[in-house]
Amino acid sequence: MAKAKRARAHVARLDLTPAQAAVLDGHAHIARALWNLLHEYFTFRQGRFPSPKECDAAIRQARHEIDWMGQLPAQAAQAVLKTYRQAWENFFNPGHPAKRPTFKSRLRSRMAVDVPQARDLQISRINRRWGAVNLPKIGRVKFRWTKDLPGLTKGGPPGRITGARLVKQAHG
Incomplete structure (x- = not known):
């Protein structure tokens, strides 16, 4: 199956x-x-x-x-x-x-942009609360690390990141 x-x-x-x-x-x-x-x-x-x-x-x-x-x-x-x-x-x-x-x-x-290829993202953890991601034609961007990401965190959820959708919302 x-x-x-x-x-x-x-x-x-x-x-x-x-x-x-x-x-x-x-x-x-x-x-x-x-x-x-x-x-x-x-x-x-x-x-x-x-x-x-x-x-x-x-x-x-x-x-x-x-x-x-x-x-x-x-x-x-x-x-x-x-x-x-x-x-x-x-x-x-x-x-x-x-x-x-x-x-x-x-x-x-709704304003949104897709980043369909995970190889372009290059996600890394900076410290306990912050991570960084490379976005095509944008550069390195920090983000708030709130939970374990698949394939990136030891003991985190199984799987892998396949892409991203960047959505603009009223609160940022």
Whole structure:
């Protein structure tokens, strides 16, 4: 019998400098704009939905032609595509309550950026209360170490870290 994949979330508050916070805000806005471009690409195309290969080619072309789009890490752009395609799959699944994907508003959408590859993170513990993580195109960021992380702490939970989602919340 195959072992089921268990997803666990760990929430940690990042200790960002104002410059790092500005760059992350920019990445989140670019990810939202990319979602909207993908939605336009899917919606106004006649006939069928584009394949993942066609979408990937369109994202690569947009990253080369639109200079501010290139500021978002390529892996984060691919994660936006994956999330967008999953939103459509959930919509077409009759057993899933998901609504049709729509454009994301600048004011009402949750600002978030994905870091899907754990090798880019390089998490280390500084002391008992603080840890540090490397974020692509941001640099080294301290975070509050509140509980053991899988694969990093001796005697901690089994498993490994596969990626991260950075979400901006009202309290930081």
